[in-house]
Amino acid sequence: MLYYKFSDYLKKRYSAKVYKLPVNLPVTCPNRDGAISTCGCIFCGEEGAGFENLSPSMTVSEQLRINAEYIKAKYKPEKFIIYFQNFSNTYLPLEDFKNYITEACVEVEDLVAIYISTRPDCIYEEQLDFLNYVKNTYKIDILLELGLQTVNYKTLKFLNRGHTLAEFINAVVLINKYGMESCAHYIVDLPNDDIEDVIEGAKIISALRVNQVKCHSLYILKNTILGDMYEKQLIKPVELEEYIERIISFLEYLNPEIVVQRLIGRAPEERTLFCNWGISWWKIRDIIEDKMIKENRYQGKYFNYLNGVKNIGSK
Numbered sequence: 001m002l003y004y005k006f007s008d009y010l011k012k013r014y015s016a017k018v019y020k021l022p023v024n025l026p027v028t029c030p031n032r033d034g035a036i037s038t039c040g041c042i043f044c045g046e047e048g049a050g051f052e053n054l055s056p057s058m059t060v061s062e063q064l065r066i067n068a069e070y071i072k073a074k075y076k077p078e079k080f081i082i083y084f085q086n087f088s089n090t091y092l093p094l095e096d097f098k099n100y101i102t103e104a105c106v107e108v109e110d111l112v113a114i115y116i117s118t119r120p121d122c123i124y125e126e127q128l129d130f131l132n133y134v135k136n137t138y139k140i141d142i143l144l145e146l147g148l149q150t151v152n153y154k155t156l157k158f159l160n161r162g163h164t165l166a167e168f169i170n171a172v173v174l175i176n177k178y179g180m181e182s183c184a185h186y187i188v189d190l191p192n193d194d195i196e197d198v199i200e201g202a203k204i205i206s207a208l209r210v211n212q213v214k215c216h217s218l219y220i221l222k223n224t225i226l227g228d229m230y231e232k233q234l235i236k237p238v239e240l241e242e243y244i245e246r247i248i249s250f251l252e253y254l255n256p257e258i259v260v261q262r263l264i265g266r267a268p269e270e271r272t273l274f275c276n277w278g279i280s281w282w283k284i285r286d287i288i289e290d291k292m293i294k295e296n297r298y299q300g301k302y303f304n305y306l307n308g309v310k311n312i313g314s315k
């Protein structure tokens with residue numbers, strides 16, 4: 001196994017063809033509404049992290065119905081994951097959060113999981129109590145997707161994330177305590193990071209027993225602070241070869257039991273100043289996989305650093 005692909009995980013876990021149903025809630029983000037900052041992360045566009053969702057002015061049920069009809073006609077799925085994707089989906093009053101989640105669970109038959117994307121500093125115990133109730137009542141998996149992006153706290157500051165590594169650690173510890181799952185979003189080619197930061201990221205994610213990762217390349221959107229820096233030549237994206245080396249090294253240090261949702265990011269071309277070196281994401285994925293096969297590199301190759309010194313020397 002080169003790496004633990006999300007498609008393999010879905011087959012193993014649910015023995016069925018599973019598809020995600022995206023939902024867009026009318027939420028914002030504390031890093032945009034002034035609670036932490038009004039600027040947002042330097043790479044974040046007006047739409048938050050999602051590009052493919054329906055309008056948040058539609059009800060949760062309406063969005064789910066429309067998306068389910070479309071996906072059923074196109075892919076013939078057997079089961080569904082509801083995916084709250086955009087902005088910080090736990091950054092809203094608890095009662096509203098409960099109502100949205102309940103509405104979603106009631107709407108979708110053949111539901112196997114709910115994935116909720118949010119910031120690490122927007123997780124608290126009362127929400128997790130409720131999600132635990134949902135998990136047990138509907139017999140589904142609950143996974144919290146957390147934007148981490150890097151473990152280098154200086155780079156986190158440069159990105160204006162508004163949180164440090166500590167908030168991420170705290171969120172994962174809480175999620176683990178409640179028996180739920182987590183996924184870390186990670187940008188492998190941040191200009192201020194080097195390959196050592198990326199390897200440390202894989203090690204920290206593994207040590208914390210995060211369940212899944214979603215890796216991104218750094219795409220530069222128009223009308224963002226990062227876009228402005230790019231146009232003024234204050235930052236320079238890393239070369240594709242460097243990205244490939246970083247992502248493979250990341251995988252080599254990652255616990256082989258961690259599911260890899262993505263190896264590379266995607267963004268609509270018309271909204272970007274720079275995205276994936278002008279190459280389709282799947283071609284880059286193929287280049288990464290070919291290189292891994294050729295050089296005998298695989299996820300977990302150097303996962304020998306936990307559980308004490310007895311493993312030292314096995315590299």
Ligand code: SF4
Binds near residue numbers: 028040045049088119
């Ligand atoms: S935390 Fe997410 S939604 Fe908020 S500013 Fe950053 S990227 Fe945008």
